[in-house]
Amino acid sequence: MTSQRPIVELVGITKSFGPVDVLKGIDFTAYAGRVTALVGDNGAGKSTLIKGLAGVQEYDSGVVKFDGEEVRLSSARSAAALGIEVVYQDLALCENLDIVQNMFLGRESMTGITLNEPQMEFEASKTLTGLSVRTVKSVRQKVASLSGGQRQTVAIARSVLRNAKLVILDEPTAALGVAQTEQVLNLVRRLADSGVAVIIISHNLQDVFKVADDIAVLYLGKMVANLKSTETNHLDVVQYITGTRTMGDQA
Amino acid sequence: MSVTIGSGHEGNVREQINAYKARVKGGEMGALPSVLSLFVLTVLFSALNPYFLTEGNFANLLTQTATLMMIAMALVFVILIAEIDLSAGVTSGVAMALFIIMTNRWGIDWRLSILAGLLCGMAIGGIIGFFVAKVGVPSFVVTLGLFLGFQGLQLALLGDGGIYRIEVPEIRAIMNDNLPAWLGWTFLLVGWSLMALLGFYDRRVRSRNGLANRPISLMYSKLAIVGVVGAALVALLNTNRSTSIKEISGVPIVVPIAVTILFLGTLLLDRTRFGRHLYAVGGNPEAARRSGIKVVKIRIIAFVLCSSLAVISGIFNASRVGAVEATAGKAIVLSGVAAAVVGGVSLFGGRGRLIHAAVGALVIAIIDNGLGLIGLPAGINFLVTGGVLILAATVDAVSRKRSAAAR
Numbered sequence: 144m145t146s147q148r149p150i151v152e153l154v155g156i157t158k159s160f161g162p163v164d165v166l167k168g169i170d171f172t173a174y175a176g177r178v179t180a181l182v183g184d185n186g187a188g189k190s191t192l193i194k195g196l197a198g199v200q201e202y203d204s205g206v207v208k209f210d211g212e213e214v215r216l217s218s219a220r221s222a223a224a225l226g227i228e229v230v231y232q233d234l235a236l237c238e239n240l241d242i243v244q245n246m247f248l249g250r251e252s253m254t255g256i257t258l259n260e261p262q263m264e265f266e267a268s269k270t271l272t273g274l275s276v277r278t279v280k281s282v283r284q285k286v287a288s289l290s291g292g293q294r295q296t297v298a299i300a301r302s303v304l305r306n307a308k309l310v311i312l313d314e315p316t317a318a319l320g321v322a323q324t325e326q327v328l329n330l331v332r333r334l335a336d337s338g339v340a341v342i343i344i345s346h347n348l349q350d351v352f353k354v355a356d357d358i359a360v361l362y363l364g365k366m367v368a369n370l371k372s373t374e375t376n377h378l379d380v381v382q383y384i385t386g387t388r389t390m391g392d393q394a
Numbered sequence: 395m396s397v398t399i400g401s402g403h404e405g406n407v408r409e410q411i412n413a414y415k416a417r418v419k420g421g422e423m424g425a426l427p428s429v430l431s432l433f434v435l436t437v438l439f440s441a442l443n444p445y446f447l448t449e450g451n452f453a454n455l456l457t458q459t460a461t462l463m464m465i466a467m468a469l470v471f472v473i474l475i476a477e478i479d480l481s482a483g484v485t486s487g488v489a490m491a492l493f494i495i496m497t498n499r500w501g502i503d504w505r506l507s508i509l510a511g512l513l514c515g516m517a518i519g520g521i522i523g524f525f526v527a528k529v530g531v532p533s534f535v536v537t538l539g540l541f542l543g544f545q546g547l548q549l550a551l552l553g554d555g556g557i558y559r560i561e562v563p564e565i566r567a568i569m570n571d572n573l574p575a576w577l578g579w580t581f582l583l584v585g586w587s588l589m590a591l592l593g594f595y596d597r598r599v600r601s602r603n604g605l606a607n608r609p610i611s612l613m614y615s616k617l618a619i620v621g622v623v624g625a626a627l628v629a630l631l632n633t634n635r636s637t638s639i640k641e642i643s644g645v646p647i648v649v650p651i652a653v654t655i656l657f658l659g660t661l662l663l664d665r666t667r668f669g670r671h672l673y674a675v676g677g678n679p680e681a682a683r684r685s686g687i688k689v690v691k692i693r694i695i696a697f698v699l700c701s702s703l704a705v706i707s708g709i710f711n712a713s714r715v716g717a718v719e720a721t722a723g724k725a726i727v728l729s730g731v732a733a734a735v736v737g738g739v740s741l742f743g744g745r746g747r748l749i750h751a752a753v754g755a756l757v758i759a760i761i762d763n764g765l766g767l768i769g770l771p772a773g774i775n776f777l778v779t780g781g782v783l784i785l786a787a788t789v790d791a792v793s794r795k796r797s798a799a800a801r
Binding site for chain 1: 399400401402403420421422599600602603604605661665666667670671673674676677678680681682684685686687743744745
């Protein structure tokens with residue numbers, strides 16, 4: 144494998160909502176150039192963990208290191224400033240805008256007070272081409288006319304355009320058909336190969352094994368397993384997810 | 395570096411036309427239905443009544459439309475973010491009441507009074523925006539409340555049945571006087587050149603960035619059509635349309651004012667960051683927020699723009715009537731919403747342009763004008779206008795469904 148440089152390191156992360164401890168001392172690492180799958184059953188704490196990384200919801204305690212430096216992720220803005228981008232399940236694209244407009248939304252390039260459309264169009268095309276996206280005909284298509292897979296592609300490409308160092312994908316293939324899932328997973332792979340650290344949340348273990356280098360399993364707020372996908376199998380992961388197996392049991 | 399993904403600008407004229415057809419089929423119809431109905435209505439009414447296509451009726455139609463067009467354009471800014479401003483009409487009424495009190499009672503300079511009216515509109519827009527965007531009260535309720543309240547305010551300001559004659563000749567001139575022939579031609583030439591320059595500038599910047607341009611013949615055709623139609627209109631308006639001895643000719647002064655506002659507003663929506671963010675907020679507020687757009691700020695500005703432009707429609711109306719009444723602006727706001735929707739502005743937010751509202755206003759005014767000329771009973775035009783509105787809203791809803799299904 145390529146580098147083992149950790150982009151994000153979490154140590155002893157906790158988070159509770161009132162009396163409910165959702166995260167009970169999580170250690171987690173995601174490396175540059177690798178896809179780390181975060182799996183676990185509903186209520187295991189995946190979303191809470193991700194929200195903390197996205198800066199949407201601060202952790203109660205624990206250390207967050209980004210690129211080796213200790214940081215505080217107090218807002219979505221501070222997370223974005225570090226180069227953390229989240230691609231949410233519901234995508235957060237504007238259907239009435241075209242691909243270029245969506246990719247640059249909130250960070251438009253300007254000449255004076257007017258939008259620099261040609262430059263944005265060029266950059267968007269370049270980014271999509273760089274990710275070997277071939278399913279999109281025109282970057283000036285409205286997002287409303289795109290398929291679910293194409294939309295996911297646009298959302299991922301947007302994070303690349305923003306020079307993300309860590310991209311978090313929340314169920315990127317949940318609503319997609321077979322062919323589109325394949326395309327998005329290929330895109331995720333290329334994204335990681337370009338040196339970005341990718342965290343992917345998924346319930347679909349088939350997808351996880353297809354794309355992930357590392358698999359981290361959460362069970363009731365604890366990290367019960369950190370596995371290399373090449374050294375484990377489907378059944379083991381299911382047992383970790385359902386709590387019928389712990390790291391000590393390893394045969 | 396060559397780019398392999400297209401931008402829709404590639405291909406020859408035929409391919410461009412096919413792509414346009416595909417977009418229309420996919421539900422992106424824009425102003426097409428309203429332009430077509432404009433055409434059909436014109437043919438229909440001119441066949442039914444020979445007076446319809448005369449210079450006199452034409453100038454009449456333009457001034458009849460100007461007020462409606464202006465308020466429809468004002469409403470576009472809030473309809474684009476899926477809100478509504480039912481108080482736009484009475485807001486203009488309140489601003490004009492302030493104006494007439496300042497000029498007629500207090501003898502203040504008319505320019506200052508107009509400025510005060512506009513500031514009054516902006517303030518009202520700011521208040522609506524605050525309640526809608528910051529507090530979270532539905533705009534329908536806030537503006538309905540103001541719609542009722544401002545009618546009372548107008549009465550309080552001007553008195554029951556109060557009508558004040560406008561004494562300022564400059565304001566009266568907007569709707570009642572015309573540009574000299576040469577100035578009409580100059581205005582057309584300047585506007586047309588601006589359009590051409592903008593077109594060539596865009597093409598140059600695109601090719602400098604290594605991007606494809608649409609076939610230049612398409613641009614020439616567009617410029618030719620605008621030039622020919624514009625020249626025909628100016629020529630028509632420059633002929634004498636008087637039925638008495640005194641000559642009346644020239645482009646009504648309101649036309650260049652309205653066209654300039656249309657032009658500037660379109661630049662704002664299409665080419666500035668604010669415009670882009672307004673569309674984004676209208677399309678998906680949550681996505682806009684996550685992209686770092688200050689949604690509250692954008693919404694408030696939208697209401698401020700709406701109310702300010704509504705005041706300009708109030709000025710047009712006062713100029714046409716020659717007076718400010720205590721009931722001014724009450725009736726027009728719903729026609730304004732209708733005009734925007736008929737023109738192709740989506741009430742669901744995020745889709746529509748100022749030109750759509752302008753064309754929609756023309757459609758509604760032509761129905762009104764044409765049915766009046768045919769001499770049908772007065773109730774009929776309400777029925778027809780209502781029918782057209784529902785038809786337009788249906789087209790919008792269906793095309794939305796279609797574009798959702800097209801993926």
